[in-house]
């Protein structure tokens with residue numbers, strides 16, 4: 001069953017956004033309420049910087065909020081920031097981000113014109129010697145962080161949403177969604193056009209060059225569905241974004 005983007009205007013009784021009420025454990029809900037009353041992305045980003053909605057902030061460097069314009073046609077959502085993103089404070093700037101940049105370029109999608117984010121905004125990791133190894137966020141952490149993504153979606157209202165990897169896809173659409181084959185449009189209220197594809201890090205994890213080229217080709221092919229749809233629906237220019 002498809003997850004439904006909550007109508008921002010119908011969020012039940014959010015806490016008042018006075019400074020006194022900005023309990024950092026409630027910030028995700030407060031952020032959703034700020035978006036519902038017409039706030040903006042810098043305001044949300046500022047609130048999210050102090051979020052304590054789950055325990056992940058404790059071992060991460062900083063909140064890595066989504067980046068891009070509020071008028072972006074395409075939103076891409078991955079799982080969580082990685083090691084380099086955590087240090088830099090920006091999404092998809094590490095090795096997986098470079099793969100994504102290349103794939104977007106080959107698919108004819110301008111990264112600068114897209115909004116790029118993650119379903120979880122803090123880096124979850126475990127130590128391995130001097131390295132910090134990625135750990136998948138659990139259902140409780142994803143749920144705690146969901147209001148931030150709802151707020152981003154509510155403000156940006158992208159024409160197309162690309163869910164990168166199984167964690168993002170299953171959390172936003174449902175457990176039945178698969179990213180193991182070529183993408184197909186998913187019926188969802190999240191955006192007029194929604195697809196789920198592999199996370200760019202899957203290209204990096206490929207066992208050999210042939211597998212890497214196959215995975216990269218798959219990612220580019222799926223992203224081309226988006227650019228083709230934007231062009232055919234007249235949304236690649238300055239037309240209406242979200243029906």
Ligand code: SF4
Pocket residue numbers: 028048051052053054055056057063120121122141144145148
């Ligand atoms: S992962 Fe999300 S909910 Fe948890 S502390 Fe970070 S921003 Fe808040």
